[in-house]
Amino acid sequence: xxxxxxxxxxxxxxxxxxxxxxxxxxxxxxxxxxxxxxxxxxxxxxxxxxxxxxxxxxxxxxxxxxxxxxxxxxxxxxxxxxxxxxxxxxxxxxxxxxxxxxxxxxxxxxxxxxxxxxxxxxxxxxxxxxxxxxxxxxxxxxxxxxxxxxxxxxxxxxxxxxxxxxxxxxxxxxxxxxxxxxxxxxxxxxxxxxxxxxxxxxxxxxxxxxxxxxxxxxxxxxxxxxxxxxxxxxxxxxxxxxxxxxxxxxxxxxxxxxxxxxxxxxxxxxxxxxxxxxxxxxxxxxxxxxxxxxxxxxxxxxxxxxxxxxxxxxxxxxxxxxxxxxxxxxxxxxxxxxxxxxxxxxxxxxxxxxxxxxxxxxxxxxxxxxxxxxxxxxxxxxxxxxxxx
Ligand code: PMP
Numbered sequence: 001x002x003x004x005x006x007x008x009x010x011x012x013x014x015x016x017x018x019x020x021x022x023x024x025x026x027x028x029x030x031x032x033x034x035x036x037x038x039x040x041x042x043x044x045x046x047x048x049x050x051x052x053x054x055x056x057x058x059x060x061x062x063x064x065x066x067x068x069x070x071x072x073x074x075x076x077x078x079x080x081x082x083x084x085x086x087x088x089x090x091x092x093x094x095x096x097x098x099x100x101x102x103x104x105x106x107x108x109x110x111x112x113x114x115x116x117x118x119x120x121x122x123x124x125x126x127x128x129x130x131x132x133x134x135x136x137x138x139x140x141x142x143x144x145x146x147x148x149x150x151x152x153x154x155x156x157x158x159x160x161x162x163x164x165x166x167x168x169x170x171x172x173x174x175x176x177x178x179x180x181x182x183x184x185x186x187x188x189x190x191x192x193x194x195x196x197x198x199x200x201x202x203x204x205x206x207x208x209x210x211x212x213x214x215x216x217x218x219x220x221x222x223x224x225x226x227x228x229x230x231x232x233x234x235x236x237x238x239x240x241x242x243x244x245x246x247x248x249x250x251x252x253x254x255x256x257x258x259x260x261x262x263x264x265x266x267x268x269x270x271x272x273x274x275x276x277x278x279x280x281x282x283x284x285x286x287x288x289x290x291x292x293x294x295x296x297x298x299x300x301x302x303x304x305x306x307x308x309x310x311x312x313x314x315x316x317x318x319x320x321x322x323x324x325x326x327x328x329x330x331x332x333x334x335x336x337x338x339x340x341x342x343x344x345x346x347x348x349x350x351x352x353x354x355x356x357x358x359x360x361x362x363x364x365x366x367x368x369x370x371x372x373x374x375x376x377x378x379x380x381x382x383x384x385x386x387x388x389x
Contacts (some may be wrong), residue, residue: 013362020360028358031367034234039373043321048301051249052290068270074285082236089253090265093280097207097237100252104233105133105372106272116168123177124356143179148332152187165199175208175338178366188221192228207237212337230257249284317374320383349387357383
C-alpha cells in the first residue's frame with residue numbers, strides 16, 4: 001500500500017535553512033525562518049527562561065502525568081497575559097500555537113461550523129491546519145503587496161457578503177505574518193460588528209504578543225473584540241513571546257457568557273487533545289508558569305522581550321528609509337509591526353539575491369526583519385535595490 005503514496009513537497013521555508021547553512025559566503029544573511037534573532041544573529045534562551053528552568057530542575061519531584069488539560073496555573077496565567085484580567089474562557093494547554101489552532105478547528109467542526117474565512121496572504125500553515133480538521137477554507141485577498149496596504153474595506157465586504165451564520169473568521173491578534181500590516185481600530189470594530197450581525201465565530205491567532213508595540217498594547221484589539229463578541233476562540237502561542245519554540249507551548253481558549261457552556265467547551269477541548277496526543281508536554285508550560293507567577297522573573301522577561309521589540313523597530317526604521325528609494329510604498333515597513341514584512345519582489349530576483357548576494361528569503365518575498373543587524377542592513381538595502389530594479 002505504501003508504494004502507492006506520492007511524495008509530499010518539502011516545506012519551502014524550512015528547506016531554506018540547510019541551503020543557508022551550506023552557503024560558504026561569509027556575508028550571507030538569513031531573512032527566512034520566523035524566529036527572533038539578536039544583533040549577533042543568535043536566537044538566545046531568555047534569561048528568565050534559564051532561571052525558571054534551573055528552578056524547575058531543582059524542585060521538580062516527579063514526571064508523573066500532569067493531566068489531559070495541562071497545567072492549570074499556566075492555562076490561567078497565560079490567559080491573563082493574553083486577555084487581561086477578569087475575562088472568562090474554557091482553556092486547555094496545547095502543543096504550541098499550531099496545536100491550539102488545530103484544536104480550535106476541531107472544536108468548530110464539533111460545533112457545527114464547516115467553513116473558515118482566511119484573509120490572504122497569511123501564515124502558510126493556516127489553511128493546512130484547518131483543512132486537516134475537515135473545514136472548508138475560503139480565502140479572500142486582504143493585503144496589497146505593491147501598495148503595502150491592508151485591504152480593510154474589501155475584507156469587511158467579502159465577509160459580509162459571503163459568510164453564513166456559523167462560519168469562522170481567522171484574525172491575527174497583532175504582528176501579522178507575513179505582512180506586518182496593522183489592522184486599525186475601526187477595522188477591528190467593523191469585524192466585530194459583522195461577526196455579531198452574521199453569527200460568525202472569530203478565531204484569533206495570537207503568536208507574537210509583545211513584538212508589535214508592547215505586551216499590553218498588542219493585546220488591546222483582541223481584548224476589545226472579546227468584550228464585544230461573546231463567542232470566540234483564541235489560539236495563543238508562547239513560542240516567540242517566551243522564546244520557547246521547540247518546547248511546543250501554547251493554549252487554546254473558547255469564550256462564552258455561560259459557565260455551563262464553558263464547562264462543555266472545556267470537555268470538548270480535552271477530548272479532542274486526548275484523541276490526538278493524550279496530554280500536552282509539560283516543560284514549556286512549567287517555565288511560563290514559573291515566570292508569570294514570579295514578579296522578579298516576570299520583570300526580567302518583560303525587559304528582554306521589550307529589548308527584542310525595540311531592536312526590530314530600529315531595523316524597521318533603517319530598512320524603510322533605505323527601501324523607500326525603491327518604492328515609496330515601502331516606507332510602510334517602518335509602521336508595520338512584528339517580525340515580518342512582505343516585499344514586492346519577484347521569484348527570479350529572490351533566487352538571484354540568494355545566489356549572488358547570499359541573502360536568503362522565501363519565494364513569497366517575506367522577510368524576517370529580526371534576521372538583520374545594523375552592520376548588515378546597508379548591504380542588504382543596497383542589494384535589494386539593485387536586484388529589484
Ligand atoms: N500562528 C502564526 C501566525 C505563526 O506564525 C506561527 C508560527 N510560525 C504559529 C501560529 C504557531 O506557532 P507554534 O506552533 O510554533 O507555537
